Amino acid sequence: xxxxxKIPAANxxxxxxxxxxxxxxSESVLKWGKASSLWPLTFGLACCAIEMIATGAAEFDxxxxxxxxxxxxxxxxxxxxxxxxxxxxxxxxxxxxxAQMPEPKYVIAMGNCAISGGIFYYDTYSVVKGVGSLGxxxxxxxxxxxxxxxxxxxxxxxxxxxxxxxxNAAK
Amino acid sequence: MQPSEISGIxxxxxxxxxxxxxxxxxxxxxxxxxxxxxxxxxxxxxxNLHCITAIDRKDKVELVYTLYSICGHHGLTLRxxxxxxxxxxxxxxxxxxxxxxxxxxxxxxxxxxxxGHPDLRRILNPYDWKGHPxxxxxxxxxxxxxxxx
Numbered sequence: 001x002x003x004x005x006k007i008p009a010a011n012x013x014x015x016x017x018x019x020x021x022x023x024x025x026s027e028s029v030l031k032w033g034k035a036s037s038l039w040p041l042t043f044g045l046a047c048c049a050i051e052m053i054a055t056g057a058a059e060f061d062x063x064x065x066x067x068x069x070x071x072x073x074x075x076x077x078x079x080x081x082x083x084x085x086x087x088x089x090x091x092x093x094x095x096x097x098x099a100q101m102p103e104p105k106y107v108i109a110m111g112n113c114a115i116s117g118g119i120f121y122y123d124t125y126s127v128v129k130g131v132g133s134l135g136x137x138x139x140x141x142x143x144x145x146x147x148x149x150x151x152x153x154x155x156x157x158x159x160x161x162x163x164x165x166x167x168n169a170a171k
Numbered sequence: 172m173q174p175s176e177i178s179g180i181x182x183x184x185x186x187x188x189x190x191x192x193x194x195x196x197x198x199x200x201x202x203x204x205x206x207x208x209x210x211x212x213x214x215x216x217x218x219n220l221h222c223i224t225a226i227d228r229k230d231k232v233e234l235v236y237t238l239y240s241i242c243g244h245h246g247l248t249l250r251x252x253x254x255x256x257x258x259x260x261x262x263x264x265x266x267x268x269x270x271x272x273x274x275x276x277x278x279x280x281x282x283x284x285x286x287g288h289p290d291l292r293r294i295l296n297p298y299d300w301k302g303h304p305x306x307x308x309x310x311x312x313x314x315x316x317x318x319x320x
Contacts (some may be wrong), residue, residue, distance in 0.1 A: 089297050122317035125304040126296070129315075 034078070034104065035160040036066040041077040041097065045084025048111040048146040052083045055149040065156055074100040079159070080136075081152075085113040085120060086128040098136050106163070107131060108155055109138045112145045119145070172245040177215065184209060195235075195248040203251055204261040210247070211266050216240050217247060220267035223274060225281040227307045232258060232281060253283065262288035280305040 015022040044052055055062045062068045071077050074097045086094060098107070109131045112118030115138075120127035131138055139162060142155040174194055181188050181196055185206055189197045198206050210217045217238040226233040236249040251260060262285035263270040274285040275294040282303035285291055293300060302309050 089295075122315050125309070125311055125314055 031164050031166060035163040037069075038065075038067040038079045038106070038156070038159065038163075039069045039071050039077050040067055040079045040081050041074055041101070042070040042072050043080065043083070043097065045082070045086060045090060046111075046113065048083035048114070051146045051149055052081055052110065052152060055152045060149040060153065062153065062156070065153065065160065067156055074098075075102060077101050078104065079106045079108060081108045081110050082114040082131045082138075083110040083146075085118070086131065086134070087126050088128060089126075091128045091134050094131070095134055095136070106139045106159055107136055108140045108142060108152075108159060110142045110144075110152060110155070111147055112143060115141050115143060172215075172243060174245075174247075177245060177247055180215060181206070181210075191250060193248075195250050197250045197252065200251050200253060200260045204263070204266075206249070207263050207266050210238060210249075215245075215247075216243055218242060220263065220269045220273070223270065223277050225277050225283060225305075227281065227305065229255075229307055231255060232283065234260060234277070234283065236263075258283045259286055260284075261286050262291075264288055279303070282306060 013022050013024045013028065044050075054060060056068060056070060067079070074080075078101075080094075080098055080101060082094065098105070109115050113120060113127070113130075115130050115132075117124075117127050117129040121129060128134060140155045140159045142151050144151050147155075178190055178194075178196055182190075185198065185202060187199050187202055188206065191197050209215070217240045219239040219241050221237040221239055222235075223237075224235050226235065232253045232255065234251040234253060236251075238247045238249060240246070253260060258281075260283060262274055264274060264285075265287070271289065272294060274288055275291060277283050278285060278288075278291055279293040279295050279300075280303055292298065296304070302311070304311075
């Protein structure tokens, strides 16, 4: 199998037969690049963060998908993985971190708490009912309590798929 | 030291101290500071204040102090009953440094005022929070009641 067929965006690329030249559009290359270098923010909130850390370690190795470069500053990040229960006090912090991320930016809500509040939905005074209620648009929801590393990797692949199918990648 | 010995020593020193059914010592709020000073020093030497918490019993609020003596390997649970209308008690932060943050937590969640505390402000909830969430009469529009199944 030729090298070109192994890459996920192979269907976006046309090869000239017999030659070392291939044709594509700049938009396809841009999408491919964006999807293959998602840098997440080093940001964990609860037990889901432990699963996220495991996903980053050798056993599951999120680096295989180009998303292993966890950055310590939101200004260098493409994706915010909201991993865990969001308290009211932390809600403001998440809003601020999200606002500091440069466009284009994506959000993964990892685990039931980040989706809706999860087990803390009823009878609690201090837990935010999901990232959505903070006014942050979520791209991929990963259910689970907590989701296994495979689930996070699957969510990441879904996000990559979404990026590759974007209508206007250069916005 | 056995719990019965500890309670005997305290009751001999303070006539107003009582045993509870659970084997704890109940003291009235007005002598709490004196009792605490006495407990801090030998012979009982409770050098560690583990925890301060409260229980809202609707008619009264129960303050619970968990003490431990690292040098003597003995423990004690001290209780103070406060009436709902008058939730004031003396701060123990001068006697045990750990009381500073523990009292802030109890103030934050139960609204008990610790007189003489150096910095009595909220510690867990945001500073602009309204009310004290672990009180039985607390309500907030953000709370969604669990449906009865």
